[in-house]
Each structure stands twice: as C-alpha cells, then as structure tokens.
Amino acid sequence: MTLTTSRLLLRRFNETDLAFIETLGTTPLYHQTAGFAKIQSEAQGQQILNVYQRRTESYLIITQATHEKIGLIELSERSVDPQSELYATRELGFLLLQSAWGQGYMTEAVTALLDDAFPRLQLREIWAGHYENNQPSAIFLQKMGFQYRYEVTLPFYFFEQTVEKYYLLTVSDWQRFRNK
Structure with a gap:
C-alpha cells in the first residue's frame, strides 16, 4: 500500500532502501533522540531492513518533488490477538532526517497515515x-492532538538509561483535531 500527500509519498520498504537504513543506523543523533539501532555492518542493516519490510504498517517517507528519502513512519501492533483490548490500538513511531526538520513533512505524513x-x-x-x-517530538505530538499520559524509565543496552514519555490519541480526539 502507498499513501500520497501533496508533497510526500509513503511507501512500503524494499531492497533499494538499505543505504537509507544504514544512514539512520550510523548517525548518533538518531540513536540518541529516536532509539534507532546502531548499525555496524551491512548485515545488521539488512536485518533491520528485513524487519521494516515484514511490518505491514511501516512506510518510508519520500518527497514527491525530488524523490529523496527523508524519513520513516509506522504503526506498530500492540497485540496480535484479535480478542485483546490492545488489538484496536497501535503505537506510532516516526523519524525524519535532520535536513528535513521544520518543513511540515512529518505533520503531513502523520496526518495521511492516521486518516x-x-x-x-x-x-x-x-x-x-x-x-x-x-x-521537538513532545511539541509535535501535542500539536497533533496527542495527550500526555505517563513516563517510564527504560534501560538500554546500547547507551545509558533514559526516560520515555508516552502520549495517547483516541479516534474521537483525532476527529476533533481534524475538524478544527
């Protein structure tokens, strides 16, 4: 499946995206701010790309004007059991190249994905x-209608412990946000 906006194309990952995944995995900024895995070999990059290819709601963000790969966005399952209350929920993940920050791309991508x-x-x-x-992510999530709920301290294997803050967006909150 592919989603399009006025400036972006959101498409599933394919083999041509390995270099982009390696760029993310070798850039310390994306490890520190988004928890993107460190990549130290092409084989590790391929493993991560394979994960994104298997996830049904993971998309590469590409500009329509230049066809530049500028980020990724996904909705991860919180349960695979259709009987679970978590089945009707997802977790949003997103990452944008620093060169694309502040241009409204992520607002456009999230809006298309959630709509x-x-x-x-x-x-x-x-x-x-x-x-x-x-x-910047805290400000962005609030701008998109997400409401702060709680924080948790996470241990990390690749760097020191960190705190992650969690936000919630219900379908009714999204509908209100879109009707503004």
Missing part, C-alpha cells in the same frame, strides 16, 4: 512516545 489507519484498521487509539531529551 487512513483509524478507519481501515478500526483503531480506537494510538500511543506515541519520545525520549525525554527529544523536546
């Missing part, structure tokens, strides 16, 4: 988190 996903997947809520040191 599609809420009805198609029959979701009732979407969660999103950000590391404590990533204030």
Whole structure:
C-alpha cells in the first residue's frame, strides 16, 4: 500500500532502501533522540531492513518533488490477538532526517497515515512516545492532538538509561483535531 500527500509519498520498504537504513543506523543523533539501532555492518542493516519490510504498517517517507528519502513512519501492533483490548490500538513511531526538520513533512505524513489507519484498521487509539531529551517530538505530538499520559524509565543496552514519555490519541480526539 502507498499513501500520497501533496508533497510526500509513503511507501512500503524494499531492497533499494538499505543505504537509507544504514544512514539512520550510523548517525548518533538518531540513536540518541529516536532509539534507532546502531548499525555496524551491512548485515545488521539488512536485518533491520528485513524487519521494516515484514511490518505491514511501516512506510518510508519520500518527497514527491525530488524523490529523496527523508524519513520513516509506522504503526506498530500492540497485540496480535484479535480478542485483546490492545488489538484496536497501535503505537506510532516516526523519524525524519535532520535536513528535513521544520518543513511540515512529518505533520503531513502523520496526518495521511492516521486518516487512513483509524478507519481501515478500526483503531480506537494510538500511543506515541519520545525520549525525554527529544523536546521537538513532545511539541509535535501535542500539536497533533496527542495527550500526555505517563513516563517510564527504560534501560538500554546500547547507551545509558533514559526516560520515555508516552502520549495517547483516541479516534474521537483525532476527529476533533481534524475538524478544527
């Protein structure tokens, strides 16, 4: 599946995206602010790309004007059991190249994804988190209608412990946000 906006194309990952994944995995900024895994070999990059290819709601963000790969966005399952209350929820993850910050791309990508996903997947809520040191993501999530709910301290294997703050967006909050 592909989603399009006035400036962006959101498409599923394919083999041509390995170099982009390696760029994210070798850039310390994306490890520190978004928790993107460190990549130290092409094999590790391929493993991460394979994960994104298997996830049904993971998309590469590409500009329509230049065809530049500028980020990724996904809705991760919180349960695979259709009987679970978590089945109708997802967790939003997103990452944008620093060179594309401040241009409204992520607002456009999230809007397209949520406008599609809420009805198609029959979701009732979407969660999103950000590391404590990533204030731009906090501001962004609130701007998109997400409401702060709680924080948790996460141990990390690749760097020191960090705090992640979590936000909630219900389908009714999204509808209100879109009707503004």
